[in-house]
Amino acid sequence: MPPAEPAAVAAGARETAALDASQRAVVGARRGPGAVVLGAPGTGKTRTVIELVAAAILDDGLPPESVLVLTPSRRSATVLRDRLALRLAHGDESAAPVLPGPLARSIASYAHAIVTADARLTGQPDPRLLSGADQDADLAELLAGHALDGTGPRWPDHLGPEVRALGAFRTELRDAIARVSEHGWTTDRLRSEGRAHDQPAWAALADLVDEYRVVLGGARADQVDPAELVRAAIGLVRDPAPGAPAAPRLVVLDDAHDATPSGFELLAALAARGATVIALGDPDVATNTFRGAEPDAVARLGVLLEAGIPTLVLGTAHRQGPALRALTAGLSARIGTAAAGAQRRAVPGRAADPLDADDALVRTEGALLAVAAPSPARERSLVADLLRERHLLDGVPWSAMAVVVRTGAQVPLLARALAAAEVPVRTTAAGRPLREHPAARALIRFVDVGTGRSPLDADAAAELLLSPLGGLDRIGLRRLRRALRGEELAGEGDRGADELLVEALAAPDRLETIDHRTARRAARVARTLARIRTAHEAGATVDELLWTAWDEARLAAEWAQTSAGSGIVAAEADRALDAVVAVFTAATTIVDTVPEATVETFLARVLDSDVADDLLQPVRTEESVLITTPASAAGLEVDVVVVAGLTEGVWPNLRVRGTLLGAPLLSRVARDLPVADLDERRLVLDDELRMFVLAASRARRQLIVTATAGEDEQPSALWEHVSQAAGEPAVGSARRGRPRSLRRLVGQLRRILTDPASNETARAEAAVALRRLADEGVAGAGPDEWWGVLEPSTTAPLFLDDEHVTLSPSKLEAIETSPLDWFLDRIAPEETSAVMGIGTIVHGAMETLDDPDVDAVWAAIEARWAELVFESPWLAEQQRRLARRYAEGVAAYLRDAALEGRARVAAEERFSVLVDRARLSGSVDRIERSDDGGVRIIDLKTGRPVTDAGATGNAQLGAYQLAYADGAFDELLDPIGPHHAEGARLLFVREGVRGKPYREARQPVLDEEGLEAFRLRLRQAVAAVAVAELSGPRTVGRFDFAARRHRLHRVPPITGER
Structure with a gap:
């Protein structure tokens, strides 16, 4: 062993001296048989690992290639590798030594290196790690094949076909397969243990594992899942081939509590080859148990290594002071000891620190x-x-x-x-799986639909148009549907909006006749699909098809510029760009590693898998x-x-x-x-x-x-x-309560400035602060952005003194509740929803039918169903079931009316009545006449029912009775014969009563006093709206649905109301 440089030895000694006594004992264990090290959070386990490795290389002169640091995860290995390189360079990145390979690796990475080295010695192709997404796709295909042809293992009854089709079942299946591999069980052992422990699912699992391994060996001969990879590496370490790399002399495992059983077996195999093994961990912070980690394995390592290695405990918690350390220790004490526990006695190193x-x-x-x-x-x-x-x-x-x-x-x-x-x-x-991010899913779905893997149907068309690459919102999509439908009707066609939308995206030129930005954006989507289709037919690869979709969207510059800002919009743009990059990375990876993979293979992997791809997320x-x-x-x-x-x-x-x-x-x-x-x-x-x-x-x-x-x-x-x-x-x-963002600060300052209760000093200070914020360009701070201080556009009344005020029976109560909201709905009506459209269709069915057969009513409703646009399939199905209920209610009412001798005289009959300045104008849903001349007015409702008491003062019914009393329907009724009033009724077909699928709320016949009272309501309504300033309610009921829909809410500090 070559001697270490004196300067390096001195530097290493200085660093080691900064450790506490228990940490120095661990560093010293490198020269012994090994050690198990237990340490509570904050006791410096990773710092000790770094100093231990530095001492082995810098002090003892061990070659870096003979020192191996392992961690259970790739992320922690990456961080530890950088910290080790910096430590060995004595804090100077430019002086980092050239290493023959990474000092720190994940267990899976090291196992891969061992198996790769053996493959090259024997002339075999390098093994490739099977990703979780690939394994999930393989299992999904295997299970789907079983369901299709009725083959496969005999699963217990509680694991029927519906359960096995779930992503959650495949998740547990992958987990179970990993556990079998982790523990080195054969499938025969799995069957035997299943019988012994009354687990019939294990026999089926064993059959599936056998089949899966055959399939994997044929379709992915050079791919192996992580558990099998480690298991193969264990065998190669125990019985190395001639020419295999030498085993490391020092092996350090950090975060040992998150290592799986096969990881510990790999350590034991290395120890048997002469390596000194030191494992550091804390069973109280194990978070990898769902992947098979066993928290108590750290304490059992000595037994596994079959060596009398000591257990050392780090005794000082350097990170936390007394209060935080007491909380951590108290919670740790509530956890099962996991064959350890001594680490919980660590004392805070800052106990006497001020x-x-x-x-x-x-x-x-x-x-x-x-x-x-x-x-x-x-x-x-x-x-x-x-x-x-x-x-x-x-x-x-x-x-x-x-x-x-x-x-x-x-x-x-x-x-x-x-x-x-x-x-x-x-x-x-x-x-997350790529398909769960909107931008990534949009990019993939364009290729999916453009290549024909998935059909271009109404749902797909809407999804593409509403996606980040399509650029439409739901209002724009609704306008496009209406425009297409309008052209169809003008040409005397009868196709629905869904069919027209699909046709438009299949033929880019179809939208040239609609001059609107929504049509131009839709035309771009159609061009994109056409380009993808052409490129696919020419044999383009998946990354080329993705680029076609991305290039046509023209969003790169816009998203890049937006992401450079701040706030939620910038963050969303940033995440969208990351997602797009991840899609291209995934596509490039599959093209490079599986040259024979088709476009369909890639699409199946990213769209059908519930498992996140194993791509490293960008580290910011x-x-x-x-x-x-x-x-x-x-x-x-x-x-x-x-x-x-x-x-x-x-x-x-x-x-x-x-x-x-x-x-x-x-x-x-x-x-x-x-x-x-x-x-x-x-x-x-x-x-x-x-x-x-x-x-x-x-x-x-x-x-x-x-x-x-x-x-x-x-x-x-x-x-x-x-x-x-x-x-x-x-x-x-x-x-609490003080504004901590510029937006909230501006709001508070504006409230102070406009609140009559604010004193002059507070107002002056708020004005100065707002001026400073406005000068800095903070949104909302400058008075030129405050609508409340602008001059009114006009002070003229809504109606001139000699002008009639047209009132609708259905809007009269809206005026009485809030003239302001009535006005806003009049000048800027809300978009008609699909739910409102159902009511219109049901009204139309009742208008044209006297046949009480429910199938006839339903046929009339279904004939116009294509006119409705729903935001999701489940909502369409829910509303379809509800519409069927409406049909049953209408049919039952028509049957009962016929049995009682009442016949339809008119439907949707228009009328207009003058009462002073009020012009009451509207239409009646249904006018019925009985054999004795009694006239009853019916107003159909698809909403929630009201009682007779609620109908007594109903403005619509009152308006219809007034119209009848003033002779508005005489031209219609007189030719039939004498007639007299029988009042008016609300017909509710959503809910029934007393065994009938409908219910009625009755308004008695209005006598002259009642009619005059209603005329007074009309005069009061005219007085409320024929003004320059419209009023509204000062409070909004918390549980009042109608109140929650007010278009404009009053804010007392702005309006001056108290």
Whole structure:
């Protein structure tokens, strides 16, 4: 061994001297038989690994190639590799030594290197790691084939075809296959254990594994899944081939608590070859149990190595002060010991340090803070406020803060909320399947539809047009449908909007006759599909087809410019660009690694798989807050940690995992652990506690926990535990409520400036502050952007004094409720929805039919169904079922009317009546006449029913009765014979009563007094709207649906109302 340079030895000695006594003991263990090292969070395990490796290379002179550092994950290996290189260069990146290979690797990466070296020795192709997405696609195809031809394993009844078609079943299937490989079981052993432990699914699993391995060997001969790869590497280390690389002399495993059984077997094989093995970990922060990691394996390593290696304990927690360390230790004590426990006695290294007393943040709010919000949305807003407070008031850098949530699905939602509140964020949670990101899915779907793999139907056309690459919103799509339908009707055609939309995207020239931007955008989509179709027929590769779609979209420059800004729009653009890059990376990877793969192969992989691709997510290092999950937070250390979402049922989530195939039970059986009377919920709770301990222990100065406390949600026991430990913060509540973003600050200053209750000093200060913000270009700060201070466009009344005011029976009550909202609906009516369109179609069916047969009514409704546009298939199906109910109600009413001797005289009959200045104008749904001349007016409703009491003052019915009394329908009725009024009724066909599928609400015949009272309502309505200033309600009912739909809400500080 060559001697180390004296300068390097001196530098290494200085670094080692900075370690505490327990850490130095671990560094010294490199010269012994090895060691198992237990250390609580913050005791410096990774720092000790770095110094241990530095001492071995710089002090002992070990060649770098004989030193190997392993971690369970690729992410942690990447970070550790960079830190080791910097340490060996004594902090100078330019002086980093040239190494023959990476010092730190994931276990899977090292196993891959071993198997690759052996393959090259024997002249075999290099093995390629089978990704989770590829494995999922293979299993999905295999199971689908079984379902199609009725072959395959005999699964238990509770795992029928419907269950096996679910993505969740494949997830458990991949987990179970990995456990079988991890423990080195043969399929015969799996069948035998299944019989012994009453697990019939294991026999079926064994049959599937046998078939899967045959399929994998034929279709992917050079690909191997991670568990099999490590298992192969173990065999090669135990029995190396001539010429195989020498085993390392020193092997260090960091984060050993997250290693799987096969990883520990690989360590044992290396130890048997003479390597000194040192493993560091803490069972209390294991987060990889769902992948087969066994928290107690760290403490059992000595037995596995069959060597009397010592167990060392790191005794000082350097990261956290007394309060945080007490919380971490207290929660750790609630977890099962996992054959360890001594590490929990670590004492805070800052116990006698005055740092906490000098820390303004800790002094003001405490090291622990528990806060709750009334809803999940408010909780996310609260997290944003807390982060901005610490940055603005306490000077904590954005990069020194992190938010931890339990699952990766919570990360994007929180990231958008924080970006909207002007908090810069980055995320490192595990990736999602590419198809779940809108931009990525759009790019892939254009190729999917353009190549003909998926048909261009109405749903696909709408999806492409509404996608980020299509550029339309739902209003634009509705306008395009109407324009196409209008042209069809003008040409005397009868095709529906769906068929026309598909035709338009199949033929780019079809849209040239519509001069509107929505049609031009749709034409671009059609051109893109045509270009993809042509390129595919010419044999283009998948990356070329993707580029065609991306190039035609012309979004690169726009998204790049937007992403350079700040806020939620910039963050979304940034994520969209990342997603597009990930799609091209995935396409390039499959083209490079599987040359024979077709476009269809790629599309099936990314669109049909529920597994995230194994692409490394972009790592952003700019000044921003990290949002992550416990599994991705390993190794993190920041000043402030916010653990969000500690709501009952969310965290902890005590749902027992692996119940379909029993993968956790398989692991216990493989280790000869007792399985009788197993408390599975206790094991799940331990895992949940481990995740929380890991998250909470990332904080140096302050830990904040948040939860939702509303009518339906309550904080969990974890939040309660921290809340009790935190007590009441000294000033915490006083800091809440102040604006922490420019948008909120502008709003508060404007309220102060316009509030009559503000004193002159406050107003003057607000005006000065707004002027300064306006000068800096802050949106909303300048008076030229305040609509409330602009002069009215006109002060003339809405109607002239000698002008008649046209009133609609259906809008009269709207005037009486809010003239202002009536006016807004009159000048800017809301878009007609599909639900409203159903009502129109049902009215049309009743207008044209007297046949009480329900099939006839339904046929009339179905004939016009294509005119409706729904936002999703499930909504279309829901409304279709509801429309069928309407048809039954209409048919039953028509039948009863005929039995009672009432005949339809008119439908949708127009009328107009003058009452002073009021012109009452409208149409009646249905006028009926009985044999004795009684005239009844019917108004059809598809909404929720009202009672007779609710119909008594109904304005529509009153208007119809007034029209009848004033002779508006005499020309229609007189030729038939004498007639008299029988009142008016609301006919509800949504819900029935007394065994009938419809119900009626009656308004009695209005006598002269009643008619005059209604005329007074008309005069009052005219007086309310024939003015220059329209009024509206000052309060909005919280549970009043109609009130919540007010188009304009009154804000007292602006309107001056009290």
